[in-house]
Amino acid sequence: MAIQTFKANASLKDNVLVETEARGHKLIIDEPKNLGGSDKGMSPIEVVLAGLGACQSIVARLYADKFEINLKDFSVDVEGELDTDGFLGKSNARPGFSTIRYTYNIETDASEKNVDAFIKHVEQNCPVGDSLANEVNLIPGKIIIKNPVK
């Protein structure tokens, strides 16, 4: 067991712009203008898709040698479908992604068979992919209120 705790903070600023931070790395998250934001950064769901693609890329790097894949180039296009009526309360659609799919672009001289086995392993061992594909225990948050009416 090597359970580690990973942390991030998000702080709401003007309108729907959010400043986030983890270990000193800062990231601005916003909504596009057609969803009421000022488009200063990726939206939260785009950030999750980018995190998924990055996670697969990193797992690919970690396991390439084991699968004898000479990884000259690796990129992934990630697409997620989401019914925006859900979180806007306009329908009973789930608020989150229904489906996520991807296309891998790999430059290598390895055989197709080896690449297939390699990608299967990457998909099964990607922390972000597993967190999305399977249930995570989200514990209801602790609320600290400043200046409440007693």
Add this chain to the structure above:
Amino acid sequence: MAIQTFKANASLKDNVLVETEARGHKLIIDEPKNLGGSDKGMSPIEVVLAGLGACQSIVARLYADKFEINLKDFSVDVEGELDTDGFLGKSNARPGFSTIRYTYNIETDASEKNVDAFIKHVEQNCPVGDSLANEVNLIPGKIIIKNPVK
């Protein structure tokens, strides 16, 4: 139904550094030095935690008026537990998060009762939260190989 497709691209660079992009917004994702990276940005799982906190923050902004919450300040600290032995193949632990918890810091003159109902609604309607708490259909990726051995 207002199903939209959201997209991102991730491109593996030196070692485990990944350049990601969505709608022209760029984000560098990397691993910390103790996990073999050069620490040029958040790791993928930190990006997901930041995205979760940002998503809750934005949903809070969207619903504050409806719950009569005068939202003077809102931030959220997110923590996720993950057994790194899982994706490293050292144990049978799941590769992803086992548990995610958060603490909300809210400055408002609304009553505690209203804030509780508000936060419950935020948690139930956050797209990223729902995508993590419940299963998403991750479709095995299409693989495009350049220069394979035939």
